[in-house]
Amino acid sequence: MFQRFIGLMSGTSMDAVDAALVQIDAQGSLKLEAQHSLPIPPELRTRLLTISHTNAWSADELASLDIAFSEHCTEAVLTLLRIAKVRPEEVVAIASHGQTIRHKPNLVPSYTYQIGDPTRMAIRTGIDVIYDFRRKDIAVGGQGAPLVPAFHQQTFAREKQSIVVINLGGIANVTWLGPKGQVLGFDTGPANTLLDQWIHYCYPDKSFDEDAQFARAGQVQTDLLEQLLRHPFFSKPAPKSTGREEFNLDWLKLQLADQEVPSEDVQRTLTELTATSITDALKTLPQQPDAIYFCGGGTNNPLLMERLAQLLSPAKCDTTKSLGVDPQWVEAMAFAWLGWCYEHKKPGNQPAVTGASHPVVLGAKVLHQ
Ligand SMILES: Nc1ncnc2c1ncn2[C@@H]1O[C@H](COP(=O)(O)OP(=O)(O)O)[C@@H](O)[C@H]1O
Ligand SMILES: [Mg+2]
Structure with a gap:
């Protein structure tokens, strides 16, 4: 029934x-x-x-x-x-x-x-x-927020394994499922929202960077990346959640105020910001995961997925598809x-x-x- x-x-x-x-x-x-x-x-x-x-x-x-x-x-x-x-x-x-x-x-x-x-x-x-x-x-x-960790536990928890589920929506949120039934979770910062807002600002007819074409044309600006990572949300201890109130175009423009950065470099650096902030957030977990499973629209961004896999190596990265659930849903x-x-x-x-x-x-x- x-x-x-x-x-x-x-x-x-x-x-x-x-x-x-x-x-x-x-x-x-x-x-x-x-x-x-x-x-x-x-x-x-x-x-x-x-x-x-x-x-x-x-x-x-x-x-x-x-x-x-x-x-x-x-x-x-x-x-x-x-x-x-x-x-x-x-x-x-x-x-x-x-x-x-x-x-x-x-x-x-x-x-x-x-x-x-x-x-x-x-x-x-x-x-x-x-x-x-x-x-x-x-x-x-x-x-x-986040409210999805209980569902992740119900659906994805594996006995005797430590796994992480990361949703790449506008904001990224992580769920850690420990080997003894433990659950932790929090927002890690922006996943797609700044990427979407920046490309839309540069090209008003675009609402997202399809297949990361714009980001791929640029280079990571290390100084800018370090500056963006100084946003206090990233170092704040959990429980924490965030949204457009903190990560928006006004904040980004303020960060860029006195710098001449090519727009494609900004897009590339924002991609790196998402990948780096997630990687840093996982280091704060009580135990490093055996495997990491991604879901949400960001799984369609090939550059973001590539960088996450590189930065999180040697942990095994996959999408929730391999656990039997389509990442989009x-x-x-x-x-x-x-x-x-x-x-x-x-x-x-x-x-x-x-x-x-x-x-x-x-x-x-x-x-x-
Ligand atoms: N082909 C793609 N290339 C790059 N990014 C993509 C692609 N498809 C979807 N996305 C990203 O996924 C986002 C939607 O993700 P979604 O999980 O629906 O977020 P939310 O939960 O915030 O609605 C889009 O705004 C876009 O940034
Ligand atoms: Mg959506």
Whole structure:
């Protein structure tokens, strides 16, 4: 017997809403039944970016963007159901991450804010919607992120082995799974977000550096790399999480202020920043991993993957594909699993990861009736 859940994920990159239809059995094991990725159109993306990076917007704009993003998620779900030939009543719930427009885990009081009206989505799809997964962890003193380590443990942990799972989204986050069931995890800094923002600034018609062509044309500027690595986030001890609030174009331009660096060298150096900061972060783990598995959109960046494999050698590097899970779908599947946890009243946070005072059941639910 299994239950169906739909996980919806759109991360810091704001590239697409990823929708995964999964079957989850009584033990919480998952099988991916169907998937659909609905790209976020440029106009919607620009509005999301504006609201994320500035304070020059009205409550009306926030409300209408909340609806627009919810409509986009709804379209992703309806297409997914059509592809899978599954009816709404065959799905227990949609687990919707929403789009983060603010993540301020260190402010007092701390908060995180995801939009994408769940009520409208429940009515439009005819499926209950579980949402707001990060808030309760924050309410009990956690960072509200990363939330995927519990899912990584459920899906990837290997007895007597120390392994690491690294998600290369807009931000990179690492999960360490120890040989005795230990779990640690934290954000390591930017994975794709600065790469995307820099190429878009140089070439406004591009939203990412496809196959790292732009970066490959440049050289690593060692002084600039060292300067970027001095960002205090990198040396901060875990628990820690970050976002566009810290790693954005304004910060990067400030770093470049008094330097004449060719734009392709900046792109290449940013690639090296991601690879180096991840490598440095792994050195802080209690035990070095036997193997490292990557997931997320950054696994499609051949230069980034090449540099990671070189810097992390002799550790074995691979993607989660070799563990049986397509690297593109790990995050959306993780949220589907968190939806299953909510339904079964199982805590979804890992206090050792987020810094929360105790485990809590994450999310809130809107019924479709
Ligand atoms: N062919 C590719 N070459 C280089 N980078 C890629 C490629 N395909 C995807 N990416 C990167 O992956 C990002 C999307 O990754 P994703 O895991 O969806 O991030 P998020 O969770 O933040 O949405 C894109 O913004 C882009 O930077
Ligand atoms: Mg994405």
